[in-house]
Every structure is written in structure tokens, then in C-alpha cells.
Amino acid sequence: MNPEGYELRKTADGKGDGVFATRTFKVGELVMVGVIERRVNENHSHATQVSPFGYVQLGGLGSKANHSCDPNCGIRLNEAEAPNLIARRNILAGEEITFDYAMRNYSIEHFPSRCRCSASNCRGTVTGWKDLPAASKVAYDGFVAPYLIEIDRVALLHGRMSGVAGTSSSHPPKAVGGLTEHRKII
Numbered sequence: 132m133n134p135e136g137y138e139l140r141k142t143a144d145g146k147g148d149g150v151f152a153t154r155t156f157k158v159g160e161l162v163m164v165g166v167i168e169r170r171v172n173e174n175h176s177h178a179t180q181v182s183p184f185g186y187v188q189l190g191g192l193g194s195k196a197n198h199s200c201d202p203n204c205g206i207r208l209n210e211a212e213a214p215n216l217i218a219r220r221n222i223l224a225g226e227e228i229t230f231d232y233a234m235r236n237y238s239i240e241h242f243p244s245r246c247r248c249s250a251s252n253c254r255g256t257v258t259g260w261k262d263l264p265a266a267s268k269v270a271y272d273g274f275v276a277p278y279l280i281e282i283d284r285v286a287l288l289h290g291r292m293s294g295v296a297g298t299s300s301s302h303p304p305k306a307v308g309g310l311t312e313h314r315k316i317i
């Protein structure tokens with residue numbers, strides 16, 4: 132058992148491996164610390180977004196947390212710009228630790244066609260921030276990577292909004308193009 136309070140197990144619902152709590156976590160508590168293994172040049176199936184145009188491969192069990200459309204964790208970037216997982220509700224020992232991949236990635240590509248999260252509000256497929264319904268964006272307030280909020284803010288200023296029909300690009304809107312470093316926009 133991992134002394135940090137989680138361990139890797141096989142999921143029972145076809146998602147492969149997943150991370151499971153071995154103790155309780157209180158809402159707001161740090162559950163997992165994100166660790167960057169290496170920077171990668173572009174978005175791909177194992178890439179984690181860490182800024183408007185920056186992608187990394189995570190190390191450790193952080194890379195094994197599965198997606199849920201009703202997740203018990205959210206994202207907060209740490210000093211290394213890696214995504215920590217923070218409990219967005221109380222978590223019991225034995226529960227799978229999940230977050231919504233849309234809390235971290237603007238665009239999700241190369242993903243299984245069906246989401247297997249089993250949540251009552253499951254979206255059916257795993258989508259990124261750009262396709263996340265507005266109500267979910269509101270529900271995730273405080274648990275989302277700040278560059279996603281900034282991409283929406285800049286897009287709105289320029290008359291384009293992610294998640295709105297007709298804006299199906301898998302890249303952040305061009306309006307954010309001048310912002311190449313995360314620290315320029317937070």
C-alpha cells in the first residue's frame with residue numbers, strides 16, 4: 132500500500148488500471164502531487180496539457196488516474212506547473228480517484244470512443260475543455276487549470292467561445308496565439 136493514501140488497481144469497468152484511495156480524503160485536500168516526467172512537443176494520447184501550448188508526459192501514479200464525468204477530484208497546478216489532484220468532495224477509502232480530463236486538456240484526441248465512467252451525467256465520450264458544456268464549467272469552478280479559463284476569456288474577448296458550435300478546432304483559438312508562455316497570462 133502506498134503511504135500517500137492511494138494505490139494502483141485494475142478497474143472493474145474496462146478502463147484498465149486506475150488509482151484507488153486507501154484512506155479517506157476531505158474536500159479540498161491534496162490527493163496526488165503531479166510530477167512531470169518530460170516535456171513533449173504536441174498533444175497526443177499520453178500528453179498532459181500544462182499551459183495554453185505546453186504538453187508534458189506525467190510520471191508516477193498521476194499518469195494513471197482515469198477520467199470521470201462526475202469526478203471526485205479537480206486540478207490545481209503546482210509550482211512545477213504539474214497538475215495536482217485536489218478532492219472536490221470527501222473521498223472514502225476504496226473509491227477510485229478520478230478527475231475530468233476536460234479540467235486539464237483543451238482538446239482530447241485519440242481516446243476510446245466510449246466513456247466508461249458510469250456517472251449518471253456521463254457525456255458518453257471523453258471530451259476536452261473546448262467541448263465541455265457550460266454548466267459543467269460552472270460546476271468545476273476552482274478545480275480547473277487556469278490556462279483553460281484564460282483561453283475562454285481571450286476567445287470571448289475576440290468573439291469566439293470554446294464549446295460553441297462551429298468552433299471545433301482542437302487547438303486553442305488563434306486569439307491566444309500571442310501568449311506562448313503560461314506565466315504571461317496568469
Ligand SMILES: C[S@@+](CC[C@H](N)C(=O)[O-])C[C@H]1O[C@@H](n2cnc3c(N)ncnc32)[C@H](O)[C@@H]1O
Nearest residue numbers: 146147148194195196197198199245246247248
Ligand atoms: C492516462 S491513462 C489512465 C490509466 C489507464 N487506465 C491505464 O491502465 O494505464 C488514460 C487511458 O485510460 C483509459 N480511460 C481513462 N478513463 C476512461 C474512461 N472514463 N472511459 C474509458 N477509458 C478510460 C483510456 O484507455 C485512456 O486512454
Ligand SMILES: [Zn+2]
Nearest residue numbers: 200246248253
Ligand atoms: Zn463519462
